[in-house]
Amino acid sequence: MPAMKTMLTRVKINGEAKEWTIAPGDLLLDVLRREGYLGVKRGCETGECGACTVLVNGRAMNSCVLFAAQADGCELLTIEGVAQGDTLDPIQEAFLEHGAVQCGFCTPGMILNTKALLARHPDPTEEEVRDMLAGNYCRCTGFRKPIEAVLAAAQACRAKGGKKPSRATKGGAR
Amino acid sequence: MSRNYTVVGKSVKKVDGFKLVTGRPAFTDDIILPGLLYGKILPSPHAHALIKRIDTSRARALPGVHAVLTYKDVPRVPHTTAGQSWPEPSPYDTYLLDSKVRFVGDRVAAVAAETRAQAEEALRRIEVEYEVLPPVLDMEHAMDPGAAVIHDEPDSTGIYNASHNVAAYILREIGNVEEGFREANFVLEREYRTPRVQHCTIEPHVSITWLDPDSRLVIRSSTQVPYHTRRQVAMILQLPVQRVHVIKPRIGGGFGGKQEMLLEDICGALTLATGRPVKIEYTREEEFYMARSRHPQVLRVKMGVKRDGTIVANHMKVLATTGAYGSHSSTVQGNTGSKVLPLYRAPHMKFECHVVYTNTPVAGAFRGYGCPQGFFAQESLVDEIAHELGMDPIEFRKKNIIRAGDIDELSARLGEGKKGLPRHIRSCGLPECLERGAAAIEWERKGKAPQDQRSHLRRGVGVACSMQGSAIAGIDWASAFLKLNEDASFNLQVGASDLGTGADTVLAQIAAETLGVRLDKLVVYSSDTDFTPFDVGAYASSTTIISGGAVKKAAEGVREQILRIASKMLDVPPENLTCRDNQVVTKCECKKSVSMADLALHAMYKEKVQIMDHASHFNTDSPPPFCAQFAEVEVDTETGRIRVVHLVTAVDLGRAINPMQAEGQAEGAVAQSLGYALSEEMVLDKSGRMVNPGFLDYKIFTAKDMPKLTTILVETEEPLGPYGAKSVGEVAINAPAPAVASAVFHAIGVRFRQLPIRPEAVLRALREKQAHEQEASAGAAGNRASSPRRAERH
Numbered sequence: 001m002p003a004m005k006t007m008l009t010r011v012k013i014n015g016e017a018k019e020w021t022i023a024p025g026d027l028l029l030d031v032l033r034r035e036g037y038l039g040v041k042r043g044c045e046t047g048e049c050g051a052c053t054v055l056v057n058g059r060a061m062n063s064c065v066l067f068a069a070q071a072d073g074c075e076l077l078t079i080e081g082v083a084q085g086d087t088l089d090p091i092q093e094a095f096l097e098h099g100a101v102q103c104g105f106c107t108p109g110m111i112l113n114t115k116a117l118l119a120r121h122p123d124p125t126e127e128e129v130r131d132m133l134a135g136n137y138c139r140c141t142g143f144r145k146p147i148e149a150v151l152a153a154a155q156a157c158r159a160k161g162g163k164k165p166s167r168a169t170k171g172g173a174r
Numbered sequence: 175m176s177r178n179y180t181v182v183g184k185s186v187k188k189v190d191g192f193k194l195v196t197g198r199p200a201f202t203d204d205i206i207l208p209g210l211l212y213g214k215i216l217p218s219p220h221a222h223a224l225i226k227r228i229d230t231s232r233a234r235a236l237p238g239v240h241a242v243l244t245y246k247d248v249p250r251v252p253h254t255t256a257g258q259s260w261p262e263p264s265p266y267d268t269y270l271l272d273s274k275v276r277f278v279g280d281r282v283a284a285v286a287a288e289t290r291a292q293a294e295e296a297l298r299r300i301e302v303e304y305e306v307l308p309p310v311l312d313m314e315h316a317m318d319p320g321a322a323v324i325h326d327e328p329d330s331t332g333i334y335n336a337s338h339n340v341a342a343y344i345l346r347e348i349g350n351v352e353e354g355f356r357e358a359n360f361v362l363e364r365e366y367r368t369p370r371v372q373h374c375t376i377e378p379h380v381s382i383t384w385l386d387p388d389s390r391l392v393i394r395s396s397t398q399v400p401y402h403t404r405r406q407v408a409m410i411l412q413l414p415v416q417r418v419h420v421i422k423p424r425i426g427g428g429f430g431g432k433q434e435m436l437l438e439d440i441c442g443a444l445t446l447a448t449g450r451p452v453k454i455e456y457t458r459e460e461e462f463y464m465a466r467s468r469h470p471q472v473l474r475v476k477m478g479v480k481r482d483g484t485i486v487a488n489h490m491k492v493l494a495t496t497g498a499y500g501s502h503s504s505t506v507q508g509n510t511g512s513k514v515l516p517l518y519r520a521p522h523m524k525f526e527c528h529v530v531y532t533n534t535p536v537a538g539a540f541r542g543y544g545c546p547q548g549f550f551a552q553e554s555l556v557d558e559i560a561h562e563l564g565m566d567p568i569e570f571r572k573k574n575i576i577r578a579g580d581i582d583e584l585s586a587r588l589g590e591g592k593k594g595l596p597r598h599i600r601s602c603g604l605p606e607c608l609e610r611g612a613a614a615i616e617w618e619r620k621g622k623a624p625q626d627q628r629s630h631l632r633r634g635v636g637v638a639c640s641m642q643g644s645a646i647a648g649i650d651w652a653s654a655f656l657k658l659n660e661d662a663s664f665n666l667q668v669g670a671s672d673l674g675t676g677a678d679t680v681l682a683q684i685a686a687e688t689l690g691v692r693l694d695k696l697v698v699y700s701s702d703t704d705f706t707p708f709d710v711g712a713y714a715s716s717t718t719i720i721s722g723g724a725v726k727k728a729a730e731g732v733r734e735q736i737l738r739i740a741s742k743m744l745d746v747p748p749e750n751l752t753c754r755d756n757q758v759v760t761k762c763e764c765k766k767s768v769s770m771a772d773l774a775l776h777a778m779y780k781e782k783v784q785i786m787d788h789a790s791h792f793n794t795d796s797p798p799p800f801c802a803q804f805a806e807v808e809v810d811t812e813t814g815r816i817r818v819v820h821l822v823t824a825v826d827l828g829r830a831i832n833p834m835q836a837e838g839q840a841e842g843a844v845a846q847s848l849g850y851a852l853s854e855e856m857v858l859d860k861s862g863r864m865v866n867p868g869f870l871d872y873k874i875f876t877a878k879d880m881p882k883l884t885t886i887l888v889e890t891e892e893p894l895g896p897y898g899a900k901s902v903g904e905v906a907i908n909a910p911a912p913a914v915a916s917a918v919f920h921a922i923g924v925r926f927r928q929l930p931i932r933p934e935a936v937l938r939a940l941r942e943k944q945a946h947e948q949e950a951s952a953g954a955a956g957n958r959a960s961s962p963r964r965a966e967r968h
Contacts, residue, residue, distance in 0.1 A: 102189075143845065144841050
């Protein structure tokens with residue numbers, strides 16, 4: 001086998017600057033797990049299930065279909081960077097409070113996807129939440145509780161941010 | 175009924191939730207081991223073939239490759255991969271590696287290499303010459319004279335009739351169904367078909383093995399059955415059980431797919447061959463056809479009823495295929511009889527079933543365990559009969575369902591691998607499930623709403639019922655160990671395997687309630703064959719009732735020890751003391767108390783005693799949870815698309831230890847059943863190769879596909895369960911599919927008897943129906959049957 005070519009990639013991940021030596025063909029998912037970000041999950045490796053979701057410059061992306069090299073110069077957020085120490089993000093709180101976590105394997109992806117949604121859209125409708133969560137396959141929950149959790153998290157984030165909800169009533173997932 | 179509990183019956187947050195929402199490394203693959211090798215399995219490209227020659231030299235020569243194993247390199251030990259109690263009722267027809275391959279995806283060889291790329295390259299370099307044999311792909315021809323024999327090896331055991339490809343055969347009768355049909359005023363017989371589907375756990379199967387410093391084989395694996403796995407791997411690799419240590423970390427979903435010793439044996443063999451840690455993780459594609467699936471069945475059901483709707487005879491005849499190996503073959507199909515037919519009181523019942531081998535992916539345990547197939551058939555037929563009799567399907571069911579005080583004798587005749595035990599129905603909330611579910615779906619109004627004949631969107635509602643068990647009577651058992659620490663926390667060590675079910679939380683709730691302490695005082699550890707006591711594993715809806723029973727007993731033992739010490743400390747007889755609010759208090763008015771923390775410190779350093787206890791538990795009966803499920807659908811007659819609008823589940827689970835988690839169990843089951851009803855199927859081509867092994871082509875329900883869900887917990891008090899609990903993990907997967915099929919019938923007048931009901935099937939059926947109607951109106955209308963009957967598809 002020919003000697004593997006390597007390259008350097010620089011990222012800011014969970015607020016920390018990092019420099020990784022990677023091979024040009026390395027997938028972001030593999031590099032993240034190799035570097036110890038084990039909350040990034042491998043579910044399908046074809047960009048379908050969403051278990052490997054990370055935020056790249058604030059956008060939720062499947063890290064299994066990105067080359068690590070494509071993340072060069074980007075800001076990344078993985079599930080490890082969502083809580084502040086032992087203080088959970090309101091999204092994480094809502095997922096626990098509403099029973100949206102069962103086996104927990106798809107949970108990091110769901111939480112990050114929710115984080116991206118609420119950042120651009122603090123007051124989503126149930127339909128918008130369903131559209132977003134359609135990118136996170138889950139075989140345990142049946143989705144009612146994750147949908148409720150996202151809607152509750154949105155409310156909690158708005159309350160925390162002191163913003164008034166623009167749309168007062170929503171259908172609720174029930 | 176409701177007693178005053180402080181922890182049990184509360185929707186507390188998961189005890190293991192924090193680590194999951196923060197993405198802490200908890201799962202099998204979340205460890206970084208120095209020197210880890212990547213294992214890969216070479217799958218057979220043929221459905222049925224003999225390996226005439228296999229040359230691994232080019233693979234072995236590849237840099238980074240440390241081992242290449244074929245059947246020549248490993249012991250030949252017949253076994254089953256089914257994770258069941260010893261002696262397993264499944265045939266011993268499987269080998270670590272064999273010179274014959276029996277389905278596309280069967281193991282040909284295994285490699286271990288430094289990197290995944292090297293392992294994949296090594297597989298490509300293995301040269302295999304096959305003698306391709308004619309495959310048996312169609313279960314309906316598996317028993318034909320002259321069909322190729324799939325298990326012609328002499329050393330397999332426990333196969334019912336290997337020369338005719340019959341893995342298992344079951345025949346049980348209560349009363350005399352032929353006599354029953356003569357007594358009946360109306361008899362209907364129909365055939366139903368169910369597809370091969372997959373669990374689709376989001377975490378694929380993954381195992382990591384290594385040798386510890388004492389040269390014991392350590393297996394870290396995503397398994398529902400650590401203890402069965404230990405026993406089976408020891409047998410297959412010819413090691414004493416003593417030299418095998420199985421660790422079950424966090425599991426990313428199981429649903430029965432991990433009630434199987436699937437990768438642990440071959441991964442362990444690679445570790446023994448290399449002396450290195452080895453990981454094998456299935457890719458999603460491999461997971462589809464190299465793991466396990468649900469047994470496809472063809473079911474003929476014949477039911478005889480009196481004019482008033484009383485069922486007198488129920489006869490179910492099943493043909494199922496277990497695929498290439500007989501994992502769970504007799505027991506899944508036995509369940510199709512023993513858990514389905516007794517839902518209705520009928521003096522005459524008969525269940526007959528052939529389970530055949532085919533050269534197709536292997537079936538195994540899957541949530542519901544034979545019941546989704548059986549209930550799809552039986553509940554659809556019940557809807558057809560009620561329709562023919564002009565009876566409301568809810569009234570028809572209320573008239574016939576099993577109820578408290580009844581004894582189900584079919585279960586006595588149909589045990590798992592042996593004679594069973596009769597089921598005494600001590601709690602049954604099914605009538606209430608039917609009533610509350612009907613109210614939630616607005617059955618009265620929606621069932622009678624006229625269709626807008628101008629619209630291409632037609633709505634309908636449907637209902638179906640089901641039951642399950644709570645553990646295998648007389649077989650499943652569990653144990654628990656509990657000790658008190660000096661800060662008044664408790665270590666609860668259980669062999670039970672939480673695979674996302676919430677078992678760790680429920681077991682902690684049971685312990686906390688019994689000990690009179692807050693939930694956060696419990697530290698739960700599950701499961702590890704070196705450190706936690708035996709448990710058969712997480713299957714058969716057994717954990718809450720059986721493992722929970724063991725936890726309750728152990729906690730009662732610990733409480734007794736606590737009270738004895740408190741008695742000395744407070745100078746009050748133990749019978750006057752009780753544990754409450756993290757302290758021991760007097761029952762009388764003297765109001766003496768000692769905090770659990772003071773008592774713990776005192777016990778440990780003054781009394782010099784470790785307060786601890788352990789207990790084992792099993793039941794000789796399996797109390798069934800019951801479920802009534804209602805679907806409202808909208809059928810687009812132009813596209814054939816069926817949209818489920820609302821799905822109501824009313825479930826009698828005994829007492830809910832954690833209502834929020836119980837709802838989650840029911841709702842997850844519903845999602846899987848809706849996929850079973852409408853979209854999921856493993857499609858095989860003419861050579862037996864799966865053509866859709868990925869999530870793009872194998873469609874599971876997502877957040878966007880799911881209907882509005884209403885989940886109603888109908889709590890009853892089950893005397894055999896801890897704090898009155900039965901089970902809830904499986905039962906809700908049985909009835910959504912038949913409820914949807916019946917709702918579709920009520921929407922468009924077409925009865926579908928085959929799953930999944932895809933848009934193309936709907937369109938085809940609607941065209942046929944239209945053609946028949948035109949034919950009927952053109953010709954002499956006369957005495958032909960009504961249109962729904964002529965639209966029958968089988």
